[in-house]
Amino acid sequence: MAKQPAAVIGVGQTHHRAKREDVSMAGLCREAMDRALEDAGLGLDEIDAIVVGKAPDLFEGVMMPELFLAEALGAAGKPLLRVHTAGSVGGSTAIVASSLVQAGVHRKVLTVAFEKQSESNAMWALSVPIPFNMPVHAGAGGYFAPHVRSYIRRSGAPNHIGAIVAAKDRQNALKNPYAHLRNPDTTVESVLASQMLWDPIRYDETCPSSDGACALVIAAEDVASGSPNPAWIHGTVMRSEATSAAERDQVNPQASRDAAAALWKQAGITNPIDEIDAAEIYVPFSWFEPMWLESLGFAEPNGGGWRLTESGETAMDGRLPVNCSGGVLSSNPIGASGMLRFGEAALQVRGAAGEHQVDGARRALGHAYGGGSQFFAMWVVGSEKPSN
Amino acid sequence: MRDVAVVGFAQRQMAQFDGSPTCVELLVPLFADCYEQTGWTRRDIGFWCSGSSDYLAGRSFSFVQAVDAIGVIPPVNESHVEMDLAWAMYEAWIKIQTGEADTALVYAFGKSSAGVLRRTLALQLEPYTMTPLWPDTVSLAGLQARAGIDAGLWDERAMAEVANRSLTDAEKNEYAVRRGGSSVEELLSRPMYADPLRKHDCAPVTDGAAALVIAAEGRAREVCERPAWIRSLSHFVDPMSLGTRDLKRSPSAQRAGAASDLDGVEVAELHAPFSHQELILCSELGLADDVRINPSGGALASNPMFSAGGIRIGEAARQIWSGSADRVLGHATSGPALQQNLVCVMGSEG
Numbered sequence: 001m002a003k004q005p006a007a008v009i010g011v012g013q014t015h016h017r018a019k020r021e022d023v024s025m026a027g028l029c030r031e032a033m034d035r036a037l038e039d040a041g042l043g044l045d046e047i048d049a050i051v052v053g054k055a056p057d058l059f060e061g062v063m064m065p066e067l068f069l070a071e072a073l074g075a076a077g078k079p080l081l082r083v084h085t086a087g088s089v090g091g092s093t094a095i096v097a098s099s100l101v102q103a104g105v106h107r108k109v110l111t112v113a114f115e116k117q118s119e120s121n122a123m124w125a126l127s128v129p130i131p132f133n134m135p136v137h138a139g140a141g142g143y144f145a146p147h148v149r150s151y152i153r154r155s156g157a158p159n160h161i162g163a164i165v166a167a168k169d170r171q172n173a174l175k176n177p178y179a180h181l182r183n184p185d186t187t188v189e190s191v192l193a194s195q196m197l198w199d200p201i202r203y204d205e206t207c208p209s210s211d212g213a214c215a216l217v218i219a220a221e222d223v224a225s226g227s228p229n230p231a232w233i234h235g236t237v238m239r240s241e242a243t244s245a246a247e248r249d250q251v252n253p254q255a256s257r258d259a260a261a262a263l264w265k266q267a268g269i270t271n272p273i274d275e276i277d278a279a280e281i282y283v284p285f286s287w288f289e290p291m292w293l294e295s296l297g298f299a300e301p302n303g304g305g306w307r308l309t310e311s312g313e314t315a316m317d318g319r320l321p322v323n324c325s326g327g328v329l330s331s332n333p334i335g336a337s338g339m340l341r342f343g344e345a346a347l348q349v350r351g352a353a354g355e356h357q358v359d360g361a362r363r364a365l366g367h368a369y370g371g372g373s374q375f376f377a378m379w380v381v382g383s384e385k386p387s388n
Numbered sequence: 389m390r391d392v393a394v395v396g397f398a399q400r401q402m403a404q405f406d407g408s409p410t411c412v413e414l415l416v417p418l419f420a421d422c423y424e425q426t427g428w429t430r431r432d433i434g435f436w437c438s439g440s441s442d443y444l445a446g447r448s449f450s451f452v453q454a455v456d457a458i459g460v461i462p463p464v465n466e467s468h469v470e471m472d473l474a475w476a477m478y479e480a481w482i483k484i485q486t487g488e489a490d491t492a493l494v495y496a497f498g499k500s501s502a503g504v505l506r507r508t509l510a511l512q513l514e515p516y517t518m519t520p521l522w523p524d525t526v527s528l529a530g531l532q533a534r535a536g537i538d539a540g541l542w543d544e545r546a547m548a549e550v551a552n553r554s555l556t557d558a559e560k561n562e563y564a565v566r567r568g569g570s571s572v573e574e575l576l577s578r579p580m581y582a583d584p585l586r587k588h589d590c591a592p593v594t595d596g597a598a599a600l601v602i603a604a605e606g607r608a609r610e611v612c613e614r615p616a617w618i619r620s621l622s623h624f625v626d627p628m629s630l631g632t633r634d635l636k637r638s639p640s641a642q643r644a645g646a647a648s649d650l651d652g653v654e655v656a657e658l659h660a661p662f663s664h665q666e667l668i669l670c671s672e673l674g675l676a677d678d679v680r681i682n683p684s685g686g687a688l689a690s691n692p693m694f695s696a697g698g699i700r701i702g703e704a705a706r707q708i709w710s711g712s713a714d715r716v717l718g719h720a721t722s723g724p725a726l727q728q729n730l731v732c733v734m735g736s737e738g
Contacts, residue, residue, distance in 0.1 A: 002487060003486045003487055003488070004486075024516070055448075056442050056448035056449060057441075057442050057443055057470065058442060058443070058447075058448050059448075060515075061511070061515065062511060062512070062515045062519070063441065063442075063443035063444075063508070063509070063511040063512045064441065064443075064470055064471075064512055064722075064723075065515075066470075067512055067625075067628050067722070067723040067724075067727060067728065068512070068513060068514040068515065068518075068628045070625045070626070070627055070628060070727075070728075071627035071628065071629065075625050076625065076626055076627045077624060077625075077626070077639070077640070077643065078624060078625065079622075079623050079624055079625070080623075080624075080625040080728065081469060081471070081475060081478070081479065082469055082470045082471055083467065083468070083469055083470075083479075084442075084451070084468055084469065084470040085467055085468050086449055086452060092467055096467065096479060096482075099479075099482050099483060099485075099486050099488075100482060102486040103482045103483075103485035103486045104389070104485065105482060105485065125448055126448055126449075128446065128447045128448060237465075238465055238466060238467060239463045239464065239465060239466070240436075240455050240463055240464055240465075240466035241455070241460065241461075241463035241464075242455050242456040242458070242459065242460045243452055243453055243455065243456055244453075244456055245456075245460040245461075247460060247461060248460070253463075254461065254462065254463055255463035258462060258463050259463075371449065371452050374452065374455065375452075375466075
């Protein structure tokens, strides 16, 4: 049985900031939702179902906040789902929303992902001590730094590659009116001069902690055909792997490689770097750009990734523009970050990315990962209806 | 739509898990039950989805380790909802409807006894004006029960009848945490707990985990003589606001029932954590008088958070498998005072 065609016809996001004290959680979500609905030319009353995604509830201090938000999100009297798959959740949520349309169960689904990290101390929420478990107390940067060191050792990458990524994404963010960080003076040199946090990850190579939300309207073929610029969904994939296993490769996880292979097959893509025009890849620490480029099959393992980055091919005018929006390095409302990647990919193929538009983008990748690199969610969207 | 059936069900329910088991210790035996029932291994499962709550676990990302119970290589097509098992099954059913998978194993877990459950659940309320007052689950249910009594919709006797039937039926359920019927008079003579609720009107705090296996036409018949075919699966949510809701009603349950074909339902497993909520659900769903309610004993006998709703579906499916019914209903609820409801109707005919 084939999936029913589905497309993104509306994308909305908030202005991401360290603290959005001007809005409640509901207000934050509605800011993104109302923009997505306006983009789609639909009213909330025309939506069949609402799918909410966010990362741990401890970030806001409300257990299952979608329940109290139900009315404000227009879900009252409708089906409401709440997805939580760690950092990949924004992507997974978009995929769950798509599947409601691809299954033929609903025709117009609104999905929203958010995080209001200023409601709590995210670092604390991630580090609650667990009985009978070795405390890590490292934060995400401390957790991933050994993976980065391992990548550098394997690939022989020069030390400044991460700084190239950070400088590029911060410059890209200046073209995105919604981005949290706006640091026009960031250069490779300034990144390399910033404080070392978790060797080899420097302060300017880390993502911010943001309040923000992203919303998408996903519609069935008959609805999407009335849209001037639908982003058709060409493939979706979710893969997860176990946490505790000696055979795990945490630098280039099998779940990531398997997910990419399944995604390219679904989308009919045989040579990703030539067939993908723009990629929004989940890069919370700069070095994950070359790491994921290899894992996703854009470059050869153990060195192809950093060479691509170093040559400038991942810049806006390169062969594979990566994170033209500024990416996670410029805005990181955790629960929404994955959906922002998926939404930005849709904006590119709709020709609606504004100043950070890649000319003539026809197929784009949205990518998210989470946990300690166990959870992966990805999609390919295109300006043309998929032929497969 | 593809025909999809429930073909496997495993559960553990107890007043308190022994010690502090990890997700792996909890789930591996349940998965083993599912593999034994179906003859499948993990490689036969096309999609996995779990339900659990970080707040219940008292930590972030509490579901991450659960994936370890599945095994390591190869990685799996997997998702998680911060919801009851019944909604995890809904996501899996959708996945099968897209054609991406033919089989799914869904599971859920929760250790309610680790904290004070009725207080933990106060964190589910609107955080600006409600949670600071810490209205606990039992008190909110008491207000709901009182509203119905004052309106003449039910009385304490009707509630005691629900409890007596549940506790009597629970005698045959090895997983029941509370069991043993007596008489309506005897139950009514017991002390008040949260007026007008007595202890037996409230679900016992229960630790537990459960798993369901669902499969599409073609795969289901391989492993099950009488699959419980899902005839409809529907869920809705109401606004939470307790000040503006009519607590005597559950419009989302009514909608879920109206979206289902309830004709001919012989057995209904209703997820009613409080006795009067069963009365609300029967009325909202419009169940006929001769429908057998909760032969398992229902949530008044044991109510493990995040799996109890899915357990209702599993218990209802068992009625089909055993041949004792041809059409059954499983129901799940979530949120304070029946805010969110799911109805799954299953039949013996493919």
